[in-house]
Amino acid sequence: MDKLRPDAQMVQINAMQFIHLPSPDIIKSFGRSVHHYLGIPSWPVFASNRDPTMAEYFSAKSSNNTAVYATLYTGGTQVTPERYMQAIAALQPDMYVALADEVPGDARPKRVGQSVDRTIKWLDECLQHHQAMQQQLLQQQQDEAAAPLPDPQLFAAVMGAGSEQERQRSAKVAAERDVAGFALCGFGMGEPAAARPALMAAALQHLPADKPRVVVGLATPEEVLEAVAQGIDLFDCSYPTHATAQGYALCFPLQPQQEQQQQQQECADADCGADDSKLNLWSLQYRTDKRPLVQGCSCFACRNHSRAYLHHLLHTHEMLASVLLELHNTHWWLGFFGAIQEAIQAGQLQQYIAWFKQRRQGLQQLPEGLIEAGAGKGQSWHKL
Amino acid sequence: MLSKACRRGIVTMASAELPSSSSPALQFQVLAQQGRARTATMKLPHYTAETPMFMPVGTQGTVKGLTSEQMQELDCHVILGNTYHLGNRPGPELVAAMGGLHSFINWPRGMLTDSGGFQMVSLLHLADITEEGVTFQSPVDGSRMLLTPEESIGIQNDLGADIMMQLDDVVPATNTDLARFEEATHRTTRWLDRCIAANKRPHEQNLFPIVQGGFDVSLRQLSMQQLIARNAPGYAIGGLAGGETKDMFWRVVAQCAAGLPPGKPRYVMGIGYPLDILVCSALGADMYDSVYPTRTARFGVALVDTGVMKLKNAAFAKDMRPIDESCSCMTCRQYTRSYLHHVVTRGISSASILVTYHNVAYMQGLTRRIRQAIKEQRLPDFTRAFLTGMFPAGNVPQWVVDALDVAGISLEGVAKLKPAHSFYEEVQAVQRIPAV
Numbered sequence: 001m002d003k004l005r006p007d008a009q010m011v012q013i014n015a016m017q018f019i020h021l022p023s024p025d026i027i028k029s030f031g032r033s034v035h036h037y038l039g040i041p042s043w044p045v046f047a048s049n050r051d052p053t054m055a056e057y058f059s060a061k062s063s064n065n066t067a068v069y070a071t072l073y074t075g076g077t078q079v080t081p082e083r084y085m086q087a088i089a090a091l092q093p094d095m096y097v098a099l100a101d102e103v104p105g106d107a108r109p110k111r112v113g114q115s116v117d118r119t120i121k122w123l124d125e126c127l128q129h130h131q132a133m134q135q136q137l138l139q140q141q142q143d144e145a146a147a148p149l150p151d152p153q154l155f156a157a158v159m160g161a162g163s164e165q166e167r168q169r170s171a172k173v174a175a176e177r178d179v180a181g182f183a184l185c186g187f188g189m190g191e192p193a194a195a196r197p198a199l200m201a202a203a204l205q206h207l208p209a210d211k212p213r214v215v216v217g218l219a220t221p222e223e224v225l226e227a228v229a230q231g232i233d234l235f236d237c238s239y240p241t242h243a244t245a246q247g248y249a250l251c252f253p254l255q256p257q258q259e260q261q262q263q264q265q266e267c268a269d270a271d272c273g274a275d276d277s278k279l280n281l282w283s284l285q286y287r288t289d290k291r292p293l294v295q296g297c298s299c300f301a302c303r304n305h306s307r308a309y310l311h312h313l314l315h316t317h318e319m320l321a322s323v324l325l326e327l328h329n330t331h332w333w334l335g336f337f338g339a340i341q342e343a344i345q346a347g348q349l350q351q352y353i354a355w356f357k358q359r360r361q362g363l364q365q366l367p368e369g370l371i372e373a374g375a376g377k378g379q380s381w382h383k384l
Numbered sequence: 385m386l387s388k389a390c391r392r393g394i395v396t397m398a399s400a401e402l403p404s405s406s407s408p409a410l411q412f413q414v415l416a417q418q419g420r421a422r423t424a425t426m427k428l429p430h431y432t433a434e435t436p437m438f439m440p441v442g443t444q445g446t447v448k449g450l451t452s453e454q455m456q457e458l459d460c461h462v463i464l465g466n467t468y469h470l471g472n473r474p475g476p477e478l479v480a481a482m483g484g485l486h487s488f489i490n491w492p493r494g495m496l497t498d499s500g501g502f503q504m505v506s507l508l509h510l511a512d513i514t515e516e517g518v519t520f521q522s523p524v525d526g527s528r529m530l531l532t533p534e535e536s537i538g539i540q541n542d543l544g545a546d547i548m549m550q551l552d553d554v555v556p557a558t559n560t561d562l563a564r565f566e567e568a569t570h571r572t573t574r575w576l577d578r579c580i581a582a583n584k585r586p587h588e589q590n591l592f593p594i595v596q597g598g599f600d601v602s603l604r605q606l607s608m609q610q611l612i613a614r615n616a617p618g619y620a621i622g623g624l625a626g627g628e629t630k631d632m633f634w635r636v637v638a639q640c641a642a643g644l645p646p647g648k649p650r651y652v653m654g655i656g657y658p659l660d661i662l663v664c665s666a667l668g669a670d671m672y673d674s675v676y677p678t679r680t681a682r683f684g685v686a687l688v689d690t691g692v693m694k695l696k697n698a699a700f701a702k703d704m705r706p707i708d709e710s711c712s713c714m715t716c717r718q719y720t721r722s723y724l725h726h727v728v729t730r731g732i733s734s735a736s737i738l739v740t741y742h743n744v745a746y747m748q749g750l751t752r753r754i755r756q757a758i759k760e761q762r763l764p765d766f767t768r769a770f771l772t773g774m775f776p777a778g779n780v781p782q783w784v785v786d787a788l789d790v791a792g793i794s795l796e797g798v799a800k801l802k803p804a805h806s807f808y809e810e811v812q813a814v815q816r817i818p819a820v
Contacts, residue, residue, distance in 0.1 A: 021701065022726050030704050030722065039718035073730050287474070288481055304452065304490050308482060312445060312474045319449035319733055 100157030105191025188217025419792035462494030484544030
């Protein structure tokens with residue numbers, strides 16, 4: 001983890017993992033916050049209400065008015081706001097999302113309305129527990145007078161799925177509550193990408209500008225850029241995780257200057273789903289390639305190993321392949337956000353976005369021969 | 385590295401008294417001895433290792449999930465690469481084109497490759513041994529293939545490890561046909577000669593013979609005689625692949641360690657249980673390899689002085705202690721048994737890396753403690769304390785009591801059983817030493 005500094009600033013966890021095994025009681029008996037339990041004491045922790053890298057299955061068993069049906073490692077279970085907040089109290093994360101009733105992007109209007117209603121109700125319950133938790137932590141602080149007071153910040157969940165109206169309603173109510181930030185939920189859940197900007201805008205127009213907004217579950221860099229332009233502040237790292245799982249090394253240029261350098265490098269093999277934004281290390285073309293994953297990348301994997309070695313590790317199904325790829329991909333992804341921050345600070349965000357999008361579209365204009373060979377066929381099962 | 389006491393000890397002893405040897409690609413120098421045990425430095429082309437030494441196995445060019453940097457942090461001196469696996473993928477020509485195995489995987493320290501023969505016999509259904517070599521069905525396309533001594537060395541030359549193993553005629557320990565063991569003994573020597581002749585890089589890569597002879601004292605003696613005559617830089621004690629009883633096992637190690645030249649390293653192949661390593665080191669062996677510590681980690685089993693800790697056991701769900709309070713490895717400094725229990729029970733493969741890290745740290749720590757004990761002339765006390773920890777009720781197995789008696793270490797007060805062997809009658813060539 002330390003190898004990802006200074007770009008990495010916070011670690012995201014799924015609060016649901018701590019409902020049962022390890023349970024809140026177990027964490028409490030440990031006597032310290034989740035940071036210490038997970039062996040990451042120097043990292044701020046953000047607890048989400050779901051795992052953005054996993055597609056949740058909406059089974060026949062679903063949530064009801066009092067609880068979410070969550071699929072845990074130990075099986076499915078009902079999670080009420082009280083149970084959820086017990087876990088949060090034990091974890092003491094720096095930030096967390098209140099319990100939410102998630103629905104897929106194509107949920108029917110009635111179900112969407114229901115999810116907004118339930119989430120509002122649960123937000124209020126979570127807020128009550130939150131206040132009680134703060135009292136308790138204050139008490140502890142006075143008793144022990146030891147380390148700095150943990151002060152978990154509650155983010156309200158804004159729902160609404162594919163309905164602009166419901167998005168507005170959910171956002172308005174959430175904005176009235178005394179919360180530290182907002183989590184725009186239900187994106188990356190099967191809704192059409194084209195509809196997303198309007199849905200986000202519908203919610204954002206009612207949210208205060210001085211509080212952070214997080215969105216989890218977006219897939220591509222382009223989607224992230226759109227969300228940034230609209231005013232989202234925090235994103236997850238599911239994209240590099242998915243890339244790693246499929247043996248890809250991210251290499252999309254982060255700056256226009258980099259692009260020129262890359263064009264001088266070999267073209268990637270389009271037949272295997274690669275393009276100039278990512279390399280498919282499974283491809284035989286890397287068998288004897290002594291170069292690092294990405295020339296000039298300062299990550300641990302690129303400084304110490306070659307494409308040929310990564311290729312070999314993948315083909316022999318060795319764990320080290322995903323260790324190294326995840327390091328590189330996460331490093332690259334975080335570098336992307338660094339570039340975005342620079343662009344905003346220089347007042348150049350729109351130009352950056354325009355350049356980035358045009359670059360990707362440019363890839364679609366391939367020479368005739370390659371189109372026949374099946375370029376563009378390279379659609380991996382998970383959108384990358 | 386050496387304590388003041390040791391340095392003094394060595395200065396007062398004439399260094400000519402301490403065994404050593406010098407070969408083109410290996411210099412071995414014993415630093416201290418106690419009983420049959422010794423601690424030494426072994427200078428290899430890529431690294432100077434210290435013995436007794438445990439070598440983790442990086443089968444396919446990686447030690448299961450650990451980075452090269454972590455392996456160095458863990459104080460590993462030499463790691464193993466499997467010729468059979470690497471010979472398949474990525475193949476010797478590719479590794480050679482990459483500058484050798486060291487360069488390909490970016491491991492700067494010592495490397496040892498086995499011959500490929502053992503995996504063939506154990507992994508492949510239709511492996512068959514003839515004078516020519518080991519014939520087998522290719523795992524890739526089922527075609528008939530042959531691994532000869534020449535080819536094994538050819539592949540190993542391409543891989544470029546500091547130490548290569550000869551292709552030997554491996555007889556399963558469960559075989560009861562003495563004639564087969566005899567055939568294997570002689571054939572191994574003939575194959576050694578072919579390996580030596582085929583070695584294209586004798587000044588950069590060491591070639592170790594492997595002593596055979598099954599469980600027959602005179603066959604072992606004969607094998608040693610023949611192999612020693614080839615004046616190799618070091619020797620391995622083979623044929624202890626599993627299937628034999630511990631009783632048979634220690635006797636072979638005792639006989640061979642005593643019979644091999646004192647100035648050269650002695651490598652017992654396939655040994656990884658901490659208890660076995662301690663006993664073999666006491667008997668005079670120097671090098672060990674095994675997948676055990678790294679493999680058992682992937683089942684959630686952590687190694688500790690008292691034995692093993694099965695982290696998947698529900699008892700650990702609420703145990704907030706580290707695996708081992710006396711261990712200073714990253715896993716023990718940062719993680720609790722409770723956390724490890726929860727992540728290993730979910731089958732998250734990267735969770736096993738944390739246990740792997742600890743287990744490698746444990747093995748390196750164990751061999752470090754053994755080396756230090758020999759340097760400080762307190763191996764018997766160390767051994768007794770270790771066994772007391774592992775067998776608090778005194779039920780040390782008979783084989784351990786017997787083996788350590790031959791090693792010159794008494795377990796009086798530690799073990800309920802008394803030595804009950806007749807080793808010195810069975811192996812007249814080995815001189816008795818008193819047990820202290």
